[in-house]
Amino acid sequence: MKRPMKIEQALRSALTGPGRQDVQQKVGWDDSQVSRFLNGGQGIVIDKIDSLVSAVGFVMVTCKYLDAVSTLGEVGMHCECARQGQGECSRRI
Numbered sequence: 001m002k003r004p005m006k007i008e009q010a011l012r013s014a015l016t017g018p019g020r021q022d023v024q025q026k027v028g029w030d031d032s033q034v035s036r037f038l039n040g041g042q043g044i045v046i047d048k049i050d051s052l053v054s055a056v057g058f059v060m061v062t063c064k065y066l067d068a069v070s071t072l073g074e075v076g077m078h079c080e081c082a083r084q085g086q087g088e089c090s091r092r093i
Helices: 007-016 020-027 031-038 046-055 063-077
Strands: none
Touching: 007 020, 007 031, 007 046, 020 031, 020 046
């Protein structure tokens, strides 16, 4: 099973990789601020959290939303029985 990427890993990668200048621009940081952030010497103000998280490709969703998408995928998208009008695969009528 693939291990999920943590936000910290994504931020470190984005702020040290080839696209770092784009991320820096989106949050308004210079090189010294990025360095302090990565070394734990600087935090992030609350009004920049969304910009930073978005810049590395993450979005916030609730667990309830992800559970719903998972359930729909399990019993809908891949269920040939339901597509053929025979109920869910695990609950044949």
